[in-house]
Amino acid sequence: MSEGRSTVGVLCGCWGNDYGESAFVMRSLAAAVSRIATVSVLVPGARTAVRPDGAFDLLSVGGVSGSDRRCGRWPEASAATWPDTAPFALALTEVRDEGAIALVGACVPDVPVVRVLSCEADGSNGAQGASLSVGPGSAPETGNGVGLHVPAHRLATARGHVGIGFTDYLLVLADRGPGAAATDRPTPLAAWLAARFAGRHVVVIENGLATVWRSRSLRGVITVDTRTDLWRLLAHARLTVDLSPGPLIARECVESLLYGVPVVVPADTAGARLAALGGGLWFRDEAELLGSVEALDDQAVRDTLGEQGRAEAARWYGDPGAFVRRVAGALEPFGVGPGA
Numbered sequence: 001m002s003e004g005r006s007t008v009g010v011l012c013g014c015w016g017n018d019y020g021e022s023a024f025v026m027r028s029l030a031a032a033v034s035r036i037a038t039v040s041v042l043v044p045g046a047r048t049a050v051r052p053d054g055a056f057d058l059l060s061v062g063g064v065s066g067s068d069r070r071c072g073r074w075p076e077a078s079a080a081t082w083p084d085t086a087p088f089a090l091a092l093t094e095v096r097d098e099g100a101i102a103l104v105g106a107c108v109p110d111v112p113v114v115r116v117l118s119c120e121a122d123g124s125n126g127a128q129g130a131s132l133s134v135g136p137g138s139a140p141e142t143g144n145g146v147g148l149h150v151p152a153h154r155l156a157t158a159r160g161h162v163g164i165g166f167t168d169y170l171l172v173l174a175d176r177g178p179g180a181a182a183t184d185r186p187t188p189l190a191a192w193l194a195a196r197f198a199g200r201h202v203v204v205i206e207n208g209l210a211t212v213w214r215s216r217s218l219r220g221v222i223t224v225d226t227r228t229d230l231w232r233l234l235a236h237a238r239l240t241v242d243l244s245p246g247p248l249i250a251r252e253c254v255e256s257l258l259y260g261v262p263v264v265v266p267a268d269t270a271g272a273r274l275a276a277l278g279g280g281l282w283f284r285d286e287a288e289l290l291g292s293v294e295a296l297d298d299q300a301v302r303d304t305l306g307e308q309g310r311a312e313a314a315r316w317y318g319d320p321g322a323f324v325r326r327v328a329g330a331l332e333p334f335g336v337g338p339g340a
Contacts, residue, residue, distance in 0.1 A: 006089035006336045007038045009111070011100035013074055015043045015058065021246035022094050025116060025134055028148050029092060030056060032320075032327040036337040040085045044074045044099075047081050059083040061103060074099030077106030090114050090334045094248075095131070112334060118248045118270045119145075132330055135249050136274040136316055146326040147316040148249055152258040156231035163222030164212065164233070170197055170293065171237035171261075173252055174206035175244035186211065189243050189289060196290050203233065235259040239280075239296050241289070245271030253279075254317050257309035262302055264292045279309020 010033070012026040030039050040059060047062030061074065062081030074080075080103055088111045093100040095115040104113050118135030133145045160167055172190045186194060186204045194202045194213040202213040205224055210233065212219045224230055230252070234240060240256040241264045250271035253263045263280035265271030272282040281292040296302050317323075328337040 005036075005038045006334075007040055007086040008033050008331070008336060009040050009042055009085070009088040009091040009104075009108075011042045011061075011091055011093045011097065011104065013044055013097050013100055014094075015041065015053070021248045021251055022097075024251065025148060025248050026092075026094060028323075029116065029132070029134070029327065032146075032149075032324045033092070033331070033336075035324045036328045036331070037089070038086065040088070042083065042085075042100075047083070059085060074103055077103055080107060082107045087111075089336050090130075090331070092116065092132075114331070114334070116248075119273060130334075132327070135270045136277055136312065144330050146330050147323055149320040149323045150249070150251060150254045150258070150313075150317040152234075152255045153228060153231055156228065156235040157259060159232065160236040161210075161222065161224075161229055161232045163210075163220075164203070164236075166201060167236040168238045169201040169203045169212075169236075171233060171240045171256075172202060172204045173240065173242040173244070174204055176206050177244070186213070187243070189286065192286055192290065193241065193293065197293065203237070205230070205233065231255060231259075234261060237261050239264060239293070239302060241265075241293065242271055245269050249317070250274055254313050257306070257313035258318060260306040260310045262296060262305035262309055264289065264296070274309070274312070277309070277312040278305065279312055280305055 010026060010030045012023065014023045017023045030041060033039050039056065041056045042059050042061050045060035047060050050057045050059060061083065088108060090112045091104045092114050095117050101113055104111055112130060114130045114132055117131045117133050119133050131144055134148045170193065172193055174187050174190050176187050190204045195216055198216045204211045208224050210222045210224050234256045239262050242253050245253050245265050247270060250269065253265060253271040253274050256263050257279045263271060263275055265275055265280065265282050267282045267284045275282050281295060283289040283292050331337055
């Protein structure tokens with residue numbers, strides 16, 4: 001810890017959750033803030049000694065059992081035991097983490113709360129006060145548009161997934177969601193794609209399994225065990241259809257675009273905002289989904305969107321140093337950072 005550095009409290013109810021984007025986003029922001037301030041990470045759980053977790057020590061806000069940590073169940077303010085920590089210059093929370101926001105207001109009411117949003121428009125859903133925008137579609141010059149750093153290993157382009165002996169497939173990230181029963185039958189939208197484009201290989205990924213379809217038949221099943229497996233599959237696809245992009249940054253869409261592979265995504269999502277910057281197309285129903293994929297049969301269109309998307313993804317998510325500088329600029333008004 002450096003003398004004179006401000007302390008920022010990062011409250012995250014989903015810190016240990018392997019699914020979704022919130023934990024990834026909040027961990028990344030905590031890492032960026034740690035370059036300019038001291039970070040205290042607060043999570044729900046029974047009060048215990050400080051628990052190490054990679055780069056950070058976790059402080060539990062007591063009031064619930066230890067088994068509730070991964071569920072993001074913050075205690076009621078009246079039952080909460082606030083951990084011993086240095087005074088915060090500000091508290092950073094995800095905009096939908098209402099329990100964390102309520103705890104700050106009750107336990108440290110003088111500490112300003114900075115909410116993490118996908119884009120400024122999300123502030124209209126009841127959020128008030130300061131915010132950081134991590135999603136696409138908000139120019140960093142506006143002050144609170146900070147982006148993120150999303151890693152995607154460049155060497156994934158050198159070799160595809162070992163379980164697939166071909167490239168130029170249609171990659172579909174399905175919309176069944178974590179916790180669903182394991183099955184080799186695609187969800188309805190994925191099934192439409194496999195049927196409409198039966199002459200191609202269609203690779204459908206969900207819950208750690210990739211099913212390979214051609215001529216409306218299942219040709220094989222492979223596991224996607226690591227992030228590197230996913231990067232290899234993204235890097236060698238002709239395009240990526242993400243049927244359920246993440247709500248904050250559409251991480252898998254960002255990764256696809258970092259490899260120059262355009263995306264097709266549902267309208268009114270973070271992925272659609274990314275596509276609108278030049279990286280792909282978006283749809284509102286089955287007909288538009290099939291039409292969007294068909295439009296990207298044109299190699300020139302696919303190349304153009306892929307390159308435009310690569311540039312935007314690199315601008316927002318490809319430079320960790322720029323990310324830290326944008327975070328520092330956004331938090332400077334709160335007395336955080338070297339210029340404060």
